[in-house]
Amino acid sequence: MSRKTMKRILVTGATGQIGSELTMELRKKYDGDNVVAAGHKRKPSEKLLESGPFEYVDITSKGNIEKVVKEYDIDTIYHLAAVLSATGEENPQLAWNVNINGLYNVLEVAREHDIRVFWPSSIAVFGPEAPRINTPQDTILIPRTIYGVTKVAGELLCNYYFTRFGLDVRSVRYPGIISSETPPGGGTTDYAVEIFYEAIRNRHYTCFVREDTVLPMMYMPDCINAALKLMEADSSQIKHRTSYNVNAMSFSAGELAAEIRKYIPEFKCEYEPDFRQKIADSWPMSIDDSVARREWGWNPKYDLASMTRDMIEKLKKRFAEGNF
Numbered sequence: 236m237s238r239k240t241m242k243r244i245l246v247t248g249a250t251g252q253i254g255s256e257l258t259m260e261l262r263k264k265y266d267g268d269n270v271v272a273a274g275h276k277r278k279p280s281e282k283l284l285e286s287g288p289f290e291y292v293d294i295t296s297k298g299n300i301e302k303v304v305k306e307y308d309i310d311t312i313y314h315l316a317a318v319l320s321a322t323g324e325e326n327p328q329l330a331w332n333v334n335i336n337g338l339y340n341v342l343e344v345a346r347e348h349d350i351r352v353f354w355p356s357s358i359a360v361f362g363p364e365a366p367r368i369n370t371p372q373d374t375i376l377i378p379r380t381i382y383g384v385t386k387v388a389g390e391l392l393c394n395y396y397f398t399r400f401g402l403d404v405r406s407v408r409y410p411g412i413i414s415s416e417t418p419p420g421g422g423t424t425d426y427a428v429e430i431f432y433e434a435i436r437n438r439h440y441t442c443f444v445r446e447d448t449v450l451p452m453m454y455m456p457d458c459i460n461a462a463l464k465l466m467e468a469d470s471s472q473i474k475h476r477t478s479y480n481v482n483a484m485s486f487s488a489g490e491l492a493a494e495i496r497k498y499i500p501e502f503k504c505e506y507e508p509d510f511r512q513k514i515a516d517s518w519p520m521s522i523d524d525s526v527a528r529r530e531w532g533w534n535p536k537y538d539l540a541s542m543t544r545d546m547i548e549k550l551k552k553r554f555a556e557g558n559f
């Protein structure tokens with residue numbers, strides 16, 4: 236295959252919640268050897284190590300990124316390395332350094348080596364001034380978290396690299412991601428994953444947001460599909476080079492607990508809001524993603540009922556196999 240048709244992909248943040256599953260999907264699609272997983276500090280899983288190349292990359296070092304890009308002749312980067320919202324509030328300086336300087340390094344290497352980039356933004360770009368119900372694609376962006384600030388700045392930087400240098404960079408604003416493979420890494424929506432583990436393990440969970448807290452969420456298969464579908468779209472379809480709203484489902488913490496109780500009737504959930512409640516209260520409750528649907532055919536598959544059924548099935552199986 237020629238360099239033009241063959242995909243050589245680098246995934247940063249490959250040991251994270253999304254990266255660990257996206258890497259495996261990309262390896263299925265493009266062959267293990269063509270997808271380089273890049274981690275940082277955290278030990279990679281056996282699955283990740285055995286299915287293709289693995290490298291340690293500190294995203295704050297442009298030299299680190301460039302070395303791997305040259306060695307593997309990379310033409311596409313899925314840039315997932317980041318510090319998330321809750322961890323970011325505990326260390327804003329680190330969040331700025333990793334999220335902004337990391338993205339800048341990726342974009343610069345991409346510009347110099349003619350590489351396409353996928354980079355996820357987040358619903359954290361919205362602040363209390365934006366409409367909280369059916370939040371539109373284009374609206375006021377005044378986030379209150381450092382994480383949100385880095386995502387707004389990142390979106391503008393991506394748009395700048397597209398308009399100024401013609402760099403093919405694409406992005407979606409993910410809502411909270413729910414998955415059963417790798418635990419989430421310090422976000423405000425982590426409760427929507429932890430609740431499943433605790434419901435199955437202990438029949439009890441203490442949730443760190445109020446029962447009536449409603450946030451937009453997405454199940455991992457849709458999350459992966461959003462990235463793949465956006466990257467496969469023809470360039471002419473991508474009219475927004477900041478980032479696209481993508482929605483799947485919205486529910487309150489109480490509604491999630493009630494859905495889990497359909498499978499585990501004795502499950503008890505208590506609510507003890509902490510500092511993350513304030514972050515959740517500044518974010519949208521639901522997202523208008525009609526622009527993504529229209530421009531590149533975004534169409535999620537999972538809702539609260541089908542996601543819950545699948546999560547419980549997968550986690551119960553893993554518990555039964557002692558695979559934790």
Ligand SMILES: NC(=O)c1ccc[n+]([C@@H]2O[C@H](COP(=O)([O-])OP(=O)(O)OC[C@H]3O[C@@H](n4cnc5c(N)ncnc54)[C@H](O)[C@@H]3O)[C@@H](O)[C@H]2O)c1
Nearest residue numbers: 248250251252253275293294316317355357409411412420
């Ligand atoms: N998970 C969600 O709910 C969610 C929602 C919206 C957006 N996103 C975005 O999706 C992307 C991936 O998120 P995730 O949930 O997989 O996060 P995660 O925390 O699970 O993984 C992020 C990874 O980044 C790596 N990292 C941190 N500092 C680094 C550095 N200096 N150099 C290289 N790597 C470093 C960490 O090792 C970690 O594996 C992020 O950009 C995040 O903002 C995630």
